[in-house]
Amino acid sequence: xxxxxxxxxxxxxxxxxxxxxxxxxxxxxxxxxxxxxxxxxxxxxxxxxxxxxxxxxxxxxxxxxxxxxxxxxxxxxxxxxxxxxxxxxxxxxxxxxxxxxxxxxxxxxxxxxxxxxxxxxxxxxxxxxxxxxxxxxxxxxxxxxxx
Numbered sequence: 001x002x003x004x005x006x007x008x009x010x011x012x013x014x015x016x017x018x019x020x021x022x023x024x025x026x027x028x029x030x031x032x033x034x035x036x037x038x039x040x041x042x043x044x045x046x047x048x049x050x051x052x053x054x055x056x057x058x059x060x061x062x063x064x065x066x067x068x069x070x071x072x073x074x075x076x077x078x079x080x081x082x083x084x085x086x087x088x089x090x091x092x093x094x095x096x097x098x099x100x101x102x103x104x105x106x107x108x109x110x111x112x113x114x115x116x117x118x119x120x121x122x123x124x125x126x127x128x129x130x131x132x133x134x135x136x137x138x139x140x141x142x143x144x145x146x147x
Contacts, residue, residue: 001061004113011091011106015098024099036097039089047086049075054083062121070129078144080122080135084114085142115142 023029051058053074059065075082088111095103118141126132140147 004110004117007106007110007113008087008091011094011103011110014106015094015100015103018100018102029099032096032099036093036095039093040097041093043086043088043090043093045086046075046078046089047083050082050086062117063124064128068128070125070132070135072135072139077139080139080141081114081118084118085144088114088142111142118142 024032053071053076055071057065057068057071059068079085088107091107091110092104095101095107122132122136122141126136129135
């Protein structure tokens with residue numbers, strides 16, 4: 001978890017302290033600003049919807065609580081890990097909005113970290129819930145409708 005929060009801190013701060021030396025050329029500057037704002041908003045909504053959908057099942061660690069129930073409603077109908085997905089989309093949007101190639105690279109590392117973390121989490125979920133395998137076949141892991 002230390003790596004995760006360190007990476008998130010770098011993503012948040014890097015574009016503010018290490019601005020690119022030259023703006024992106026037109027029309028990419030405008031496209032990046034618009035796409036960045038959209039992805040920031042979508043990411044925030046998706047992450048918050050994931051927290052809301054989990055309700056009392058939420059925990060700070062990836063291991064499910066002993067008394068937790070499997071959640072397939074709300075944001076979990078779109079993607080199996082909406083909180084991770086929302087954070088990734090938000091980081092991508094931030095990198096685009098701030099025109100920071102380094103932040104986009106860090107976002108790729110964040111995606112790889114969440115992919116690995118969710119792999120272990122899904123092993124625990126499959127052990128706990130007998131119908132988790134069917135859910136995995138129906139719903140994408142980190143990127144709605146894609147992956």
